[in-house]
Amino acid sequence: MKTSPRITSIVKATTLDTTSLGFQTFNLSKLNLETELHFQLPTNLRLGHLAEKVVSELIKASTNYKVLYENIQILDDKQTIGEIDFIIEELKTKQLIHLELAYKFYLFDPTISSIPMHNWIGPNRNDSLKEKLEKLKRKQFPLLYHSCAKSTFETINIDEVSQALCLLVSLFIPYKYKGSFSPTYEKAIKGYYLNFELFTKLDNSEKTYYLPSKKAWGIEPSENKLWTDFTNIEKHIHTKIQEKQAPLCWQKHGESYITFFIVWW
Template sequence: MNTKSRIASIVKGNSLDASVTGLPSFHLSELSIQNDLEFQLPTNIRLGHLAEKIVSELIKSSVNYKVLCEHFQIIEDQKTIGEIDFIIENRVDKKIIHLELAYKFYLFDPSISIDPINNWIGPNRNDSLSEKLDKLKRKQFPLLYHSCTASEFNTIDIDTVSQALCLLVSLFVPYEFKTKLSPVYEKAIKGYYLDLETFLSLDNPEKSYYLPSKKEWGMEASENGIWKPYKEIEDQIATSIKEKQAPLCWQKYKGTYISFFIVWW
């Protein structure tokens, strides 16, 4: 995995703002970072934790924010009831923020609802944007005000701490989807999704592919150096579909690069 490209994909990630989430937003563009960063990334953690590691390093490398606390577990009666992602401080005005971070991939299924926010689902239909926001509002953000949190943060006046969400998303719409979505969604659309039958009907010998690992999701397909014909990824796709795991696929064709999910549903 190209470390510099992985970091850049997070720095340039699209975040949903308060008009969608209903929560105060924190955009990574608010960080004042003077140099291009390249730092060691762990290889044995999941994608979400990888994103957290990168954001942590970005905040620490900025000149206007610092990390006071991260991955703080809230423990009650010897049981972990939740975890606070970050407590950060603005170096200029000294304001303290409880920051929650999420790095998600959602597909738009227009058949679910007339309200777009309900139509963004995970590639395997086992999570959704609306469920994520509900969890953040009901569970994650209230953790700051839990009695166990206050006792641990005895040097911080909890009542003066604001809260914000950095929800980085990569969005995918149905193949040949023509409906215009809100600009806040449009700017985060990275590609489309289709079923295996449609994918096979579009294949031709001039196209080459790469199936990125989960840790590579969100990176730029154009920066990939490994490309294969369909026959060399056929078995891998078939296995994923059989196991009801929608693979992300990068395609190179006539100097252009696209990203799409091949769904089993």
């Protein structure tokens, strides 16, 4: 995986406006970056930690913010009770911000609830936007005010620290879904999802495919150079479906590229 497309994908990722959900929103566009960044990324990190590493480097490279703390584990009697992603400082105002970061891919299942926000789930149905926000509200942000945190951050006044969420999302809706979304979610929709049976019906000889590893999710498919036909990709998809894993698929059709999930449910 090339480092530059991975960095670009994070810089250009859609930040979900979480103001109406009870969180101050931190958008990466707030960072003043004078040059295009190039830095090495570790190869052994999972997707979420890759995103954290990129955002850390972006903040450090900016001219208007600096990182004071990052990935700080809060210990209570030698037991880890949680981790704080970042405490950053806006250089001009000296404002301190406890920043939590998440990089997520959610699919919209309209059958779950009459409340649209509750219908965004992980590709394998084992997490959701609703659960993520509840965890942030119940555990992540209150962690700053835990008695053990105050001893960890002795150099700053906890009471003067504001809190913000940078929630980078890629959203996917059912194939040919006709429902409408609020602008907050609409701008984050990157593609659709469908089941394997429908996927096979939509194939034709002009289309080629690639299944990126999870570390490459969010990268523009036009960056990819390796493509294969349906026959060669089918068995890989079938195996993932059998394992109840919903793969992300890139499709190339002429000079057109699309991204979608193939779900097992």
